Amino acid sequence: MSFRILLNPRLLYVVRCGDILQTNSPLYNSSRFIQKHWDPKYKKLRAAKFIKVDLPNYEDTKKSYDEFTEEEIRTKMKEQGIKPEYPHIEKPMFISSTGEVFEAYVPPEGDGKVSPISKEGAKQTWEFVEKKGKSMLAVRKIRNFDEDFEVRDFLNLAQDVYIKAHETMANRDKELLQQYVTEKAYPEAVYNIDRKTIHWKFLQSIEPPRMVHARTTSIITKDNVFGQLTVRFHTQQVLAVYDRFGRLIHGSEILAKDVLEYIVFEKHLSNQYGTWRIHAKIIPDWKPLPEPGRMTYVVEKEQSSDSKGVSTVPDDLKRSKEPPSVPNDIKPVASPSGTAKTVEFL
Template identity: 65%
Template sequence: MANSLLSKFGSLKLAPIGVYTQASRSTTTKHYIPKFKKHRAMKVFKFPLPNFNEDFDSMSREKMRQKMKEKGVLPPRPWVERPFYLSATGGVFEPYVPPEGDGKASIVSATRAKQTVEFLGKKSKSMMAMRKIKSFEEDFDSKEFLPLAQDIYVKAHDCLANKDRLGLRTYVTEKAYPEFRYNTQLKTIHWRFLDSLEPPRVVHARYTDVVSKENIFAQLTVRFHTRQQLAVYDRFGRLIHGSEILAKDVLEYVVFEKHLSNMYGTWRIHDKIIPDWAPPREPSKLTLVKPEPEPEPEPQSEEADTPAIADK
């Protein structure tokens, strides 16, 4: 028994002794890679924080000036400058007056002959405006502009029908945007451009300067005689205007505007001229809820009207 115990203890003495030590910890903040010490220091920028509890009302004028100099703050100006950007004019300058009965009346009539003479007198201003446009755009040609104008006209109305507000701003000015969007909420618009009855033509051209002589805007009035289809539905899907089957002949005078002084300016729809002699447009077929009839007042009896006589 004793020999067995001694043999066991002898085997334990020969076994290797494992020493388990805990890792030493220190309070050092040095990075283990000192190579980029300078770059790590540049990542942090120390600056003095302002004293938010400082009483500026009790400071003297000189003390306030000294504080402003220390912080690099300029003294306030007596005026306020508000920068603004003019991308479109507010209206149509010298609007075109369409001849009475255009598209229907005969050219031989006395009224049309008089208006033709007046148009020839105003043609010189349009030629001067064309020269002004060509001074900013050397490659400008009125004949090449007409396909572009018709393309802008069609795309603007397609964006309106598809409710593409971001695309509509590309083809109309800031003045025409709210007029295009007016009364189109909660409505479904189906619009189609079929064809042109007459080729479009430029009938009027003008230019003007805004604020300064170098800030110039140009406007071109284009006559469109087209065939279109228009159908407007309300939010319940009921037809309130137009038809998707019938096509109508539409005669319009559309004003296109461009900021000539802007290198990246584009031609956009600015307004539509509606002549005084044009027939009134058809009103929309609006459907309303019929109000309930008011209750009739009950007839009062004669006994109730006559005062009661007291018995004697």
């Protein structure tokens, strides 16, 4: 039996006994020379499997820094995204708030108690009109940086910031507090809420808030301008402060009081993202001293002479079995536990 093979670039024919058998042979399939996947469906995903990596040039690592030219150093740093080094050692500094109240407002004596139709009330009104000139110039300068600035809209914003700042202090949220107070007022506010529980509530405004003072100043350069506005708040609030032992040291949760305050708001006018924040509180000299808080202390028990322990009672208490004398202006209040006492300064 004889076979005759006919070679074709595409087909392989095998001839046997007059019959032709057609077969496809991979040896003569031209598609094997094409570097292409048979299914283009996931072409991009297959391409993402390969990552081009720039291998380091080890010849350059053997060279010292002095052997490179300035142009080669500049090119290498630009390729790697490294900023050039500067010879000076100055560091960037950003001033977001001032450290004081410039040209602080002096509240008139008896404000909030004197009738505007009386002699003293008319005197206060005249003094306010006298100082209004500089405030209007400051407001005009604020409008150079903020064209949409209006005193009426600012007063609504100031009252909102005032309420939110006190609520944030009562909740002891120190991170959120930075949005409502400046860097000068922040440490003072944190110190006042340290180891205390505060219950604060805003009831109503006895008088609408009023802007009484406005000033602007520049720091370091003339373009770095800050603005300060003093707002008069006459409100009714409820405040109760408890110490770390849970004892009331100031105020009351059921007694509302009228509060007259002068709050200074500051804004970095040169910063387009600047906001009005509480900067300081003006306390006039004629204001009477506030009622001091009640002091809480622990009285240690005196150990008997039969016990082996060492007594920690002071020497002045050891000489007499009577309790220490209390000044006339201090009223002791017994604690329910008997181990701690609270004294109230009258």
